[in-house]
Amino acid sequence: xxxxxxxxxxxxxxxxxxxxxxxxxxxxxxxxxxxxxxxxxxxxxxxxxxxxxxxxxxxxxxxxxxxxxxxxxxxxxxxxxxxxxxxxxxxxxxxxxxxxxxxxxxxxxxxxxxxxxxxxxxxxxxxxxxxxxxxxxxxxxxxxxxxxxxxxxxxxxxxxxxxxxxxxxxxxxxxxxxxxxxxxxxxxxxxxxxxxxxxxxxxxxxxxxxxxxxxxxxxxxxxxxxxxxxxxxxxxxxxxxxxxxxxxxxxxxxxxxxxxxxxxxxxxxxxxxxxxxxxxxxxxxxxxx
Numbered sequence: 001x002x003x004x005x006x007x008x009x010x011x012x013x014x015x016x017x018x019x020x021x022x023x024x025x026x027x028x029x030x031x032x033x034x035x036x037x038x039x040x041x042x043x044x045x046x047x048x049x050x051x052x053x054x055x056x057x058x059x060x061x062x063x064x065x066x067x068x069x070x071x072x073x074x075x076x077x078x079x080x081x082x083x084x085x086x087x088x089x090x091x092x093x094x095x096x097x098x099x100x101x102x103x104x105x106x107x108x109x110x111x112x113x114x115x116x117x118x119x120x121x122x123x124x125x126x127x128x129x130x131x132x133x134x135x136x137x138x139x140x141x142x143x144x145x146x147x148x149x150x151x152x153x154x155x156x157x158x159x160x161x162x163x164x165x166x167x168x169x170x171x172x173x174x175x176x177x178x179x180x181x182x183x184x185x186x187x188x189x190x191x192x193x194x195x196x197x198x199x200x201x202x203x204x205x206x207x208x209x210x211x212x213x214x215x216x217x218x219x220x221x222x223x224x225x226x227x228x229x230x231x232x233x234x235x236x237x238x239x240x241x242x243x244x245x246x247x248x249x250x251x252x253x254x255x256x257x258x259x260x261x262x263x264x265x266x267x268x269x270x271x272x273x274x275x276x277x278x279x280x281x282x283x284x285x286x287x288x289x
Contacts, residue, residue: 016233019062023229026096027057031257031284033092035277037108037115043271044109044117047254047261049089051193051227052160055250056093058232059158068098071125075155078144080128082137082161083191087119090127099126135168137161138188142174145186156185163192166207172217178245179218187239188219188247191226193254197268214247226250258283 014022034049059079060066067073081090091108094100100115107113114123119131129140141159148155165171178186192210194201201207214221220242224231232250239246255261258280264270272280282288 016230019233020229023054023057023061023233026061027053027229028257028284028286030057030089030092030096032281033095033102033105034088035281035284037088037091037105038272039277040106041109041117042274043269045085045088045269046272047264047267047270048083048086048191048193049092050256050258050261051252051254052086052089052191052250053092053256054227054229054232055160055189055191055252056089057096058229058236060093060097062233063236064158065155066097066099066126071099074153077155078128078141078148078157079126080137080141080144080157080159081119081131082129082141082159082165083134084118084131086160086162086191087115087117087124087127087131090119091115091124094124094126097126100124134162134165135170137165138171138174138178141186141188142178142181142183145178145183146181149183149185154185156187158187158189160189160191163190163194163201163207163210164196164204166190166210166213167205175214175217175219175245182243183245184243186245188214188245190247190249191252192249193252195254195268210249214249218244220244220246221249222246223249223251226252227256 030053031050038044038046064077064079066076095102095105108115109117119127121127121130137159138161141157145157196204211221211223222235222238224235235248239248253262254267
């Protein structure tokens with residue numbers, strides 16, 4: 001597959017409603033892929049995967065330049081998963097994009113699998129960095145964006161990080177560097193799901209006001225509902241026009257699309273009972289409301 005530049009991919013004869021419908025269907029399949037993988041282990045970071053599915057669907061269906069048959073194509077946009085434990089979500093998206101075979105998802109977390117529970121660049125096609133320790137992704141993204149610009153490569157760098165990573169000093173050092181070097185080819189995407197390993201973000205270390213902080217560091221910042229496809233499309237379109245580095249702050253809901261997982265109190269690393277997996281798929285498929 002030879003992927004077209006952004007304007008050709010999202011424009012042409014496709015209407016706004018057609019784009020939304022295509023992305024929404026992609027997000028549904030990403031959620032199903034994630035649930036299928038989660039069932040292999042019976043537990044994992046499934047709630048986060050369901051929460052960011054819409055963001056990943058917009059990225060891989062409507063935004064990124066890539067070639068599924070050539071994941072290391074030099075002209076590709078780079079999508080960096082700073083949050084290594086969200087790998088289950090990215091694997092689901094890479095399968096939807098055709099970079100991974102859907103059948104390979106059955107090996108998730110198994111010995112010798114290319115799909116370990118935490119993302120590893122050395123194992124997995126389409127995985128640009130080994131995510132974690134948390135707080136390092138944006139630093140790598142800044143270096144990558146600088147390198148691409150130095151070589152005259154027009155590719156963009158997108159870095160998905162979590163609101164918990166805003167607790168890390170290295171994140172803000174990278175933010176300063178990106179602003180200083182006026183990296184218009186860099187976009188950060190912050191998943192604000194208000195949840196960390198030790199509890200709610202506000203109780204562990206409050207990060208708000210998130211948008212004001214990024215703007216104070218010289219970034220063009222937009223905040224949207226990260227589960228609203230229409231809002232995400234508009235935000236990405238706006239950020240592509242930013243002169244310097246840009247950040248999309250996305251408020252998401254853990255477990256999105258599966259009501260009983262959305263309401264689960266301990267959702268960071270979640271165990272799902274054997275009988276609940278098909279029930280969750282039913283919600284995602286729309287056969288249960």
